[in-house]
Amino acid sequence: MEDAIAVRDLVVDRGGRRVLHGLSAVVPRGAVTGLLGPSGSGKTTLMRAVVGVQVVTAGTVTVLGRPAGSPELRHRVGYLTQAPSVYADLTVRENARYFAALHGRGRADADRAVADVGLARAAGQLVGTLSGGQRSRASLACALVAEPELVVLDEPTVGQDPVLRADLWAQFHAMAARGTTLLVSSHVMDEAARCDRLLLIREGRLIADDSPAAVRAAAGVDDLDEAFLRLIRAHQADQEDPS
Amino acid sequence: MSPRILAATTGRILRQLRHDRRTLALLAVVPSALLTLVYFMYVDQPTPPGQTSTFDRVALIMLGFFPFVIMFLVTSIAMLRERTTGTLERLLTTPLGKLDLLFGYGLAFGAAAAVQAAIASAVAYWVFGLDTAGDGLLVLLIAALNAVLAVALGLFCSAFARTEFQAVQFMPVVVVPQLLLCGLFVPRGEMAGWLQAVSDVLPLSYAVEALQEVGANAEPTGTMWRDLAVVAGSALLALVLAAATLRRRSG
Numbered sequence: 001m002e003d004a005i006a007v008r009d010l011v012v013d014r015g016g017r018r019v020l021h022g023l024s025a026v027v028p029r030g031a032v033t034g035l036l037g038p039s040g041s042g043k044t045t046l047m048r049a050v051v052g053v054q055v056v057t058a059g060t061v062t063v064l065g066r067p068a069g070s071p072e073l074r075h076r077v078g079y080l081t082q083a084p085s086v087y088a089d090l091t092v093r094e095n096a097r098y099f100a101a102l103h104g105r106g107r108a109d110a111d112r113a114v115a116d117v118g119l120a121r122a123a124g125q126l127v128g129t130l131s132g133g134q135r136s137r138a139s140l141a142c143a144l145v146a147e148p149e150l151v152v153l154d155e156p157t158v159g160q161d162p163v164l165r166a167d168l169w170a171q172f173h174a175m176a177a178r179g180t181t182l183l184v185s186s187h188v189m190d191e192a193a194r195c196d197r198l199l200l201i202r203e204g205r206l207i208a209d210d211s212p213a214a215v216r217a218a219a220g221v222d223d224l225d226e227a228f229l230r231l232i233r234a235h236q237a238d239q240e241d242p243s
Numbered sequence: 244m245s246p247r248i249l250a251a252t253t254g255r256i257l258r259q260l261r262h263d264r265r266t267l268a269l270l271a272v273v274p275s276a277l278l279t280l281v282y283f284m285y286v287d288q289p290t291p292p293g294q295t296s297t298f299d300r301v302a303l304i305m306l307g308f309f310p311f312v313i314m315f316l317v318t319s320i321a322m323l324r325e326r327t328t329g330t331l332e333r334l335l336t337t338p339l340g341k342l343d344l345l346f347g348y349g350l351a352f353g354a355a356a357a358v359q360a361a362i363a364s365a366v367a368y369w370v371f372g373l374d375t376a377g378d379g380l381l382v383l384l385i386a387a388l389n390a391v392l393a394v395a396l397g398l399f400c401s402a403f404a405r406t407e408f409q410a411v412q413f414m415p416v417v418v419v420p421q422l423l424l425c426g427l428f429v430p431r432g433e434m435a436g437w438l439q440a441v442s443d444v445l446p447l448s449y450a451v452e453a454l455q456e457v458g459a460n461a462e463p464t465g466t467m468w469r470d471l472a473v474v475a476g477s478a479l480l481a482l483v484l485a486a487a488t489l490r491r492r493s494g
């Protein structure tokens with residue numbers, strides 16, 4: 001089957017600097033793909049290009065068979081921004097209901113999404129009064145509420161405790177099992193190990209696109225953390241000495 | 244544009260306002276408090292026979308001006324918040340159309356302004372004895388339309404502000420010249436020709452003229468309807484310009 005996302009030779013400039021340098025990658029359907037890389041390497045920029053809010057200098061991004069940002073895709077793609085983007089002066093439930101309504105979904109869907117992120121008891125609380133981790137989950141609920149075919153999640157588990165993180169990852173896998181495609185960025189290596197596939201980027205270039213097992217094998221170590229360090233150092237050495 | 248999304252967005256904005264009790268209280272009370280001030284400023288001033296009292300003249304224009312200035316500020320800040328908190332970026336990845344968002348603000352804040360104007364008018368007419376030849380409901384209509392114009396201008400101007408500090412600076416730039424030249428301080432016919440020309444392209448001048456027509460004539464006049472059409476047209480133009488500044492993609 002066709003890939004959910006196909007990025008070809010993507011070049012993006014931000015603030016006069018090149019952030020993505022001709023990046024190409026694919027994201028398979030019905031799986032959890034992890035997007036990893038050092039801070040500032042261009043993960044958020046790539047995700048913005050996928051959901052169609054990033055000005056692109058060159059290259060193509062195809063999402064579910066259409067150019068990224070096409071109007072028909074707006075029903076089919078859910079996006080979680082890195083910083084929680086929910087209305088602080090509304091309750092969790094009101095936020096979820098609003099984003100549900102934008103997709104033609106009802107109150108039941110909104111309540112389910114709130115419960116799924118573990119906020120059922122805080123549903124009537126103003127988002128502005130939530131803890132940091134709760135606020136990120138409120139934002140996550142709004143991204144998942146319409147059960148989109150493709151979900152793009154920018155660091156969805158930051159600030160969550162280990163139990164919640166495990167719950168959320170179980171949910172991501174359950175969604176993938178139902179056919180949803182997930183692209184999830186993360187800094188945490190134990191999360192990388194839970195992905196079906198990994199994209200590793202450094203300074204706007206793709207340096208690995210493989211399953212976690214293959215990444216470990218390529219680096220010749222068992223530990224993913226160590227494998228990434230080695231891949232990143234090898235890439236660095238290549239760039240400094242391109243002979 | 245979709246009626247369902249427009250309704251959801253209007254409801255969402257009103258719900259945000261409802262949670263902000265202090266803002267609601269200020270919206271309800273401040274215009275009446277200022278009218279009280281104006282009343283006592285002029286209460287001892289003699290009115291020459293056959294002329295409208297200064298209070299009647301000033302209060303009538305203030306009823307149109309409050310919603311204008313307040314809704315301009317409220318909208319600029321609300322829209323800037325959408326931009327800075329990332330909710331706008333997220334909204335633009337959903338099926339929401341740009342006009343759903345802009346008209347949502349126009350409807351929600353226009354309704355809030357209509358309630359505000361109703362309270363202020365009730366105080367002006369029933370407590371301070373404001374006297375207009377025409378119907379008070381027309382005053383409300385003009386005030387509400389003026390508020391929609393202010394919302395549209397606020398939506399447009401917020402595109403040029405990166406910070407709250409910048410956004411509030413647009414108030415003196417956009418609102419104060421319109422207030423100075425609208426005919427409240429110097430009748431428009433007595434201004435220098437070039438000032439009149441400037442006044443002629445400022446939409447608030449037409450709202451003020453419409454209010455003065457209601458003040459002086461028992462029945463709605465053709466001039467009043469034309470003025471209202473100008474205000475509505477300006478609001479629509481500002482909304483279209485605001486839509487043009489809303490880009491789904493950014494750098």
Ligand SMILES: Nc1ncnc2c1ncn2[C@@H]1O[C@H](COP(=O)(O)OP(=O)(O)OP(=O)(O)O)[C@@H](O)[C@H]1O
Pocket residue numbers: 014015016019037038039040041042043044045046082494
């Ligand atoms: N609005 C912007 N204007 C100019 N440059 C930007 C802007 N946003 C990001 N950048 C730059 O683009 C580069 C990539 O940023 P991006 O946010 O994609 O990184 P990231 O991989 O998501 O990092 P993190 O893990 O810290 O979230 C960085 O060098 C950053 O400074």
Ligand SMILES: [Mg+2]
Pocket residue numbers: 043044045082154
């Ligand atoms: Mg990021």
